[in-house]
Amino acid sequence: MRDNEIAAAWHGLAACDRCGIRDLVLFADLTNEDFSTFHMPIEDIWVPPGAALFQPGQEALALYTVREGLFKLEQYLPDGSHRIVNLMAEGDVLGLEVTVSPVHEHAAIALQPSKVCRIPRGTVARLSPKLHRQLMAKWHQAMQRSHQCARDLSTGSARQKVARLFLTLAPPTVERCRLFAREDVGALLSITPQTASRTIAEFKRQKLVREVALNVFQRDIAALQAIAIETGPAA
Amino acid sequence: MRDNEIAAAWHGLAACDRCGIRDLVLFADLTNEDFSTFHMPIEDIWVPPGAALFQPGQEALALYTVREGLFKLEQYLPDGSHRIVNLMAEGDVLGLEVTVSPVHEHAAIALQPSKVCRIPRGTVARLSPKLHRQLMAKWHQAMQRSHQCARDLSTGSARQKVARLFLTLAPPTVERCRLFAREDVGALLSITPQTASRTIAEFKRQKLVREVALNVFQRDIAALQAIAIETGPAA
DNA sequence: CGGGAGCTTGAGGAGGATCAAATCATGTGG
DNA sequence: CCACATGATTTGATCCTCCTCAAGCTCCCG
Numbered sequence: 001m002r003d004n005e006i007a008a009a010w011h012g013l014a015a016c017d018r019c020g021i022r023d024l025v026l027f028a029d030l031t032n033e034d035f036s037t038f039h040m041p042i043e044d045i046w047v048p049p050g051a052a053l054f055q056p057g058q059e060a061l062a063l064y065t066v067r068e069g070l071f072k073l074e075q076y077l078p079d080g081s082h083r084i085v086n087l088m089a090e091g092d093v094l095g096l097e098v099t100v101s102p103v104h105e106h107a108a109i110a111l112q113p114s115k116v117c118r119i120p121r122g123t124v125a126r127l128s129p130k131l132h133r134q135l136m137a138k139w140h141q142a143m144q145r146s147h148q149c150a151r152d153l154s155t156g157s158a159r160q161k162v163a164r165l166f167l168t169l170a171p172p173t174v175e176r177c178r179l180f181a182r183e184d185v186g187a188l189l190s191i192t193p194q195t196a197s198r199t200i201a202e203f204k205r206q207k208l209v210r211e212v213a214l215n216v217f218q219r220d221i222a223a224l225q226a227i228a229i230e231t232g233p234a235a
Numbered sequence: 236m237r238d239n240e241i242a243a244a245w246h247g248l249a250a251c252d253r254c255g256i257r258d259l260v261l262f263a264d265l266t267n268e269d270f271s272t273f274h275m276p277i278e279d280i281w282v283p284p285g286a287a288l289f290q291p292g293q294e295a296l297a298l299y300t301v302r303e304g305l306f307k308l309e310q311y312l313p314d315g316s317h318r319i320v321n322l323m324a325e326g327d328v329l330g331l332e333v334t335v336s337p338v339h340e341h342a343a344i345a346l347q348p349s350k351v352c353r354i355p356r357g358t359v360a361r362l363s364p365k366l367h368r369q370l371m372a373k374w375h376q377a378m379q380r381s382h383q384c385a386r387d388l389s390t391g392s393a394r395q396k397v398a399r400l401f402l403t404l405a406p407p408t409v410e411r412c413r414l415f416a417r418e419d420v421g422a423l424l425s426i427t428p429q430t431a432s433r434t435i436a437e438f439k440r441q442k443l444v445r446e447v448a449l450n451v452f453q454r455d456i457a458a459l460q461a462i463a464i465e466t467g468p469a470a
Numbered sequence: 471c472g473g474g475a476g477c478t479t480g481a482g483g484a485g486g487a488t489c490a491a492a493t494c495a496t497g498t499g500g
Numbered sequence: 501c502c503a504c505a506t507g508a509t510t511t512g513a514t515c516c517t518c519c520t521c522a523a524g525c526t527c528c529c530g
Contacts, residue, residue, distance in 0.1 A: 075386050077464070083390050085382040100368075100375045106382070132367055133335075139374035140335045146381045147320040147341070151310050154389045154425055155318050158486070182509065190389055195486055197510055214495085229312070393518070417477065430518060432478055449527085 016042055016117075026065055026093060026119065026134050034130065043118040049180070053094060053108040053116065060104050062120045063095040069114025070169075072184060074107040084188040086146045087111075087168070093138040099124060111180040152228075153189050161189040162199045163227040166209060172221050179215045261300055261328060261354065261369050269365065278353040284415070288329060288343040288351065295339050297355045298330040304349025305404075307419060309342040319423040321381045322346075322403070328373040334359060346415040387463075388424050396424040397434045398462040401444060407456050414450045 016027055045064075047053065053064055056076060066088055073086040073094070085106065088094055094108045098121040124131065152164040165185065170177035179185070179200075182193040189196065203209045208227070210218040254262070280299075282288065288299055291311060301323055308321040308329070320341065323329055329343045333356040359366065387399040400420065405412035414420070414435075417428040424431065438444045443462070445453040 073382075075382060077386065077390065081466075083386050085385040097375055097378075100371045105379070128367065129364065132363065135371065136335045136374075139371070139378070140332055142378060143332075143374070143381065144340070146378065146385070147308075147310060150320040150381070150385055150389070151312065151318050154385070155312065155316075192487060193509080194488085194511085197508095198486090201510070231316075427519060428476090429478085429520085433518095436478070 026063075026124075026131055026138060028134050030127070030130060034127075042123070045116050045118055047110040047114045047116060049110050049112055049114075051110050053110075054104045055107045056103075056105055058104050060095060060098040060101060060121060062118050063093055063098050063124060064108070064116040064118055066090055066092050066094065067115040067117060069110060069112045069116075070178075070180075071108050071114065072111050072188070074109065074187070075105070082107075082187060083190075084149075084184065086142070086149055087188070088142070088145065092141060092145065096135070096139055096142060099128070099135065111184060112178050149188070158189070158191050158195050158199050159202075160228055160230065161191065162196065162203065163208075163224045165189065166203075166217065166219055166224050167221070167228060170219075175218055176212065177217055177219060179217055261298075261359075261366055261373060263369050265362070265365060269362075277358070280351050280353055282345040282349045282351060284345050284347055284349075286345050288345075289339045290342045291338075291340055293339050295330060295333040295336060295356060297353050298328055298333050298359060299343070299351040299353055301325055301327050301329065302350040302352060304345060304347045304351075305413075305415075306343050306349065307346055307423070309344065309422070310340070317342075317422060318425075319384075319419065321377070321384055322423070323377070323380065327376060327380065331370070331374060331377060334363070334370065346419060347413050384423070393424070393426050393430050393434050394437075395463055395465065396426065397431065397438065398443075398459045400424065401438075401452065401454055401459050402456070402463060405454075411447065411451055411453055414452060 016030075019027070044067075047069065053071070054060070056074075068090060071088045071092075071094060072084045073088065074082045075085050076082045088108070094116070095104060097104065128135075148168070152168065153161055155161070156164075162185070165188070166177065166179075169179065182196045182200075185191075185196040185200075186193040191199075200209070204211060206223075208220050208223050212218050279302075282304065288306070289295070291309075303325060306323045306327075306329060307319045308323065309317045310320050311317045323343070329351070330339060332339065363370075383403070387403065388396055390396070391399075397420070400423070401412065401414075404414065417431045417435075420426075420431040420435075421428040426434075435444070439446060441458075443455050443458050447453050
């Protein structure tokens with residue numbers, strides 16, 4: 001099993017008041033006074049690919065702001081197989097359900113080398129009124145991502161889905177993007193790892209992407225966009 | 236086009252303090268005193284199938300608690316086609332984004348004869364602190380539904396997806412359930428209306444469901460569950 | 471009755487799944 | 501440092517599901 005439960009490596013206590021992406025995160029509305037008033041044991045954590053922040057059924061002790069990298073949210077089907085129901089990237093918050101549910105209902109697993117801030121549920125509960133706006137905004141953001149997955153990554157041919165995935169993995173202004181295991185690509189797009197591999201290989205032959213390093217791709221944005229919206233045989 | 240924008244029929248002002256499903260709704264935490272303090276122009280609305288509560292791009296003026304019936308949340312793809320990204324049923328809240336976004340980003344369209352409470356954004360904003368807990372709970376609920384769609388209705392063969400849809404449409408304790416247009420079934424399950432029709436016809440022949448009235452089905456729960464989890468040709 | 475929209479059913483073909491084998495990356499122990 | 505084992509990836513061949521195109525059918529409404 002690739003998705004081992006390696007305890008993520010602890011890095012150090014965060015200095016929230018000097019956070020580089022503070023306008024993106026849950027604490028955006030807090031004042032410097034707020035930071036000095038509360039003792040906040042926020043941890044800064046590096047998470048290697050394959051490591052889980054939490055597993056389904058596990059007690060919800062904290063939520064996590066993604067500072068760098070990419071996570072998958074998995075749920076398990078009655079037959080034991082699993083399905084990726086959401087992707088979470090920089091600025092997204094994992095485990096928002098700590099505010100309303102005692103346990104996590106999915107697994108959060110890093111797909112790339114990632115960095116997160118761990119915020120204990122107690123801290124969130126205490127700051128809750130002050131975080132109201134941002135918590136709403138983060139729920140909204142999580143919904144948008146979820147709908148994006150349903151919309152872009154579950155519709156159309158394998159070609160289209162893979163093209164949309166490449167376009168999703170980084171903003172159009174960035175040339176390179178990191179991919180992940182073919183099995184995960186499959187679970188995300190509802191295709192088999194073989195079809196994922198074949199389609200990516202075809203994209204490489206057609207120069208739509210170029211693998212500059214292992215699982216690091218240079219993208220031809222315009223060409224990929226054309227594929228993403230192309231309609232069946234009528235085209 | 237079936238999804239006409241018929242203005243939903245106004246029914247009357249709601250008596251929130253005597254609401255039959257008050258423990259399910261946004262106002263669960265409000266006291267009777269709260270109700271008498273605020274003037275709340277909450278409307279009780281009947282919505283016929285096919286009518287839209289709102290459309291993408293439209294200004295977000297209110298949110299809606301579903302009291303009866305079923306709604307689809309649709310988003311549109313660049314090529315003009317659409318995809319159902321979520322289903323919302325009794326107790327769910329449509330348009331939670333009014334708290335954070337100026338416009339709606341999807342269409343909310345009734346699939347069945349439905350009843351909703353319309354709560355203006357101003358009312359929500361004013362009561363916001365008191366609703367904090369319930370708003371969180373409703374976001375969570377909406378996320379769960381969204382993930383359920385991704386998990387159950389986008390995975391596996393057409394047979395499995397249709398079986399899971401039948402199981403989703405009503406709790407196992409209820410025998411009958413209402414279905415909707417084949418086109419919507421298709422948009423929800425990422426299959427064509429033809430395949431939806433064929434699969435449902437096959438279920439009827441196999442006595443897995445029985446159509447007691449137009450689009451009202453009696454279900455063999457156990458048999459459907461068996462199909463929902465059956466694994467490929469290895470079965 | 472006739473028209474229209476949605477539903478059903480049929481035949482054929484394409485795309486993706488499945489099974490299986492070869493190649494490539496990574497880490498381990500000699 | 502190299503040989504080997506392990507697991508992921510790639511590729512191939514075959515089969516089956518589902519899409520496509522198309523025709524006939526049902527239900528509803530004037």
